[in-house]
Amino acid sequence: MTQLAQHPFTLLSNSRFRPSETYGEHRSTLLNAGALARAQSVITTWPGYAQTPLCSLPALARSAGVASIHYKDEGSRFGLGSFKALGGAYAVARLLCRELGQQLGRVVSHADLQSDPALRQACADITVTCATDGNHGRSVAWGAQMLGCRCVIYIHATVSEGRKEAIARYGAQVVRTTGNYDDSVQEADRDARANGWFVISDTSYPGYMDIPRDVMQGYQLMVHETVNALPQWPTHVFVQAGVGGFAAAVCAYFWERNAQQRPVFVVVEPERADCLLQSARTGAVVAVKGDLDTLMAGLACGEVSLLAWDILATGANAFCTIPDAAAVDGMRLLASPTGGDPVIVGGESAVAGLPAALLAAQDSSARAALGLGPDSRVLLFGSEGDTDPALYAQLVGRSAAEVLRDGASA
Ligand SMILES: Cc1ncc(COP(=O)(O)O)c(C=O)c1O
Structure with missing residues (x-):
């Protein structure tokens, strides 16, 4: 499997994005290099700390018509199975x-x-x-x-x-x-x-900011590890979102580090839990009602974290939604790669950035809107492994252990 089947998806360019906007004092008090250094000095002392793998997917990149795709795999983080261990x-x-x-x-x-x-x-x-x-x-x-x-x-x-x-x-x-x-x-x-x-x-609201800010500072260690391991600065980053804290931590890192060369930043949500896309469309935070029914349980959020919105409202280039079926295809694609790409176990809330990137790359107007081309270096964050092993096996057709065993013997 090298290509994703066609799925309907929505891509909304962010009309409030300003390429020349500085990171700014307000955002600096929230997420900054000093706070990240402090988080790093704490988290790296915890038992079992190890950098998670950054996987290169050259065959997938070729089929998507881009220069490279890298996937930071958080499945092994501290044995807890997701990047959330950091926050x-x-x-x-x-x-x-x-x-x-x-x-x-x-x-x-x-x-x-x-x-x-x-x-x-x-x-x-x-x-x-x-x-x-x-x-x-x-x-x-x-x-x-x-x-x-x-x-x-x-x-x-x-x-x-x-x-x-x-x-x-x-x-x-x-x-x-x-x-x-x-x-x-x-x-x-x-x-x-x-x-x-x-x-x-992990979400902020009026009068409750300090703790979700600390959570986001912890997440930034994942981005720091990634950037240190990447051969080149990325041109495009696709990150899945629930309340947006994770995506905002990633977006802020690139913005603060190199405002002149910010990668094109795309926030990805399930189509039935799209509070960030709806907020971007409206120009103010809106709550999404309804049952938020999606397989991507970690992304099933109806309300944006205010701290995250401070960053993503003008820091994201675009907001994208995908259906559950595209996420499942993304999980299967990682579990059964072709062309020599590594086998990766990505859970249902982990992979949304991948199908979003591939669907955009396959679609001429989305490709043009995001400036995706043969020189693009795409970065994705696989935010969890099989944190619900039974559901993973049901969706992929094999357990994580079987996927890895088959990958090792291929
Ligand atoms: C695996 C996974 N990925 C991404 C997210 C999204 O994080 P946030 O709610 O900060 O947007 C979550 C949230 O629980 C998650 O569990």
Whole structure:
């Protein structure tokens, strides 16, 4: 399989994008090189830290008529299966330093947390919480376990038992709520207020900015690793989005580092959960109603994170939506590559950038609108592996282990 079947997709050029706009002071207070260096100095000390692979897909690039396609594969990140390991856990670490610093009236560093038994004892009296449909909750639970604080995670009715167990494995108390995701957010919030717990959310809203900012700073380590491993600066980046924090962290990195040579930046969403595209079309943040029914569970978000919007509203060149079937084709394409490309296990929320890039490359007007051509160097972020193994096997037709075994023997 070297080519993607035709699928309907939408590409909206962002009329608010200004190529000469500077990164600016406002955005610099949010995501900057200093904050990334701090995140790097913390995260790289955690047990099991290793850079995730950056895979080159030359056969796919040839068939798409571009110079190169690189795919950063986050499936092995800290054994948690997704890039989210970088964000929630880092936000837990930052929160504990801030909170204990306030209690003790002195600066508490991450190194202090790890080396001082009295601080470790104090961490045990702090509880963090969040609502999640999977990856973010896993990261918060893992960070809490690593740093010795308590953790209560709320999941809604349809989160799979497998995902529940994956969170509980990190010592968190997992509470299953009866309603949908929004109900679980409200329940987490209510219990946090009643019990003096700290909500670690990956999305921002008025009055709640510090923790989602820390989450995004953690994500930037993934971009930094990628840029250091790339042979050349990319010309095009396609990134999938839920609330937009992940895409904004990537966009901000390129913008801050080299405003003159920003890659063409495309935000990709499921067609049934397109809050960023709708916000871009309207020119202001809009919430998408409805059941947000998509296989891409991590991207099934109806409301944009305000911090992310600050960056993407004028920083993204275009917004794109794809149907679920295109994402499934993307997973299969990575699982059964031809022409010598490596086999990659990408989960249903991981791969959306790939079909978006290939569909755009196959379509003459999208190709022209994005300036895709034989010299283009396309960068994609594969944000998870098979974080729901049963669903992965059902969609691809083989388990991740079988895909990798078949790839090794091919
Ligand atoms: C695998 C995966 N990719 C991408 C995203 C999107 O991240 P964000 O919600 O910050 O846009 C998520 C969110 O949960 C995810 O789990």
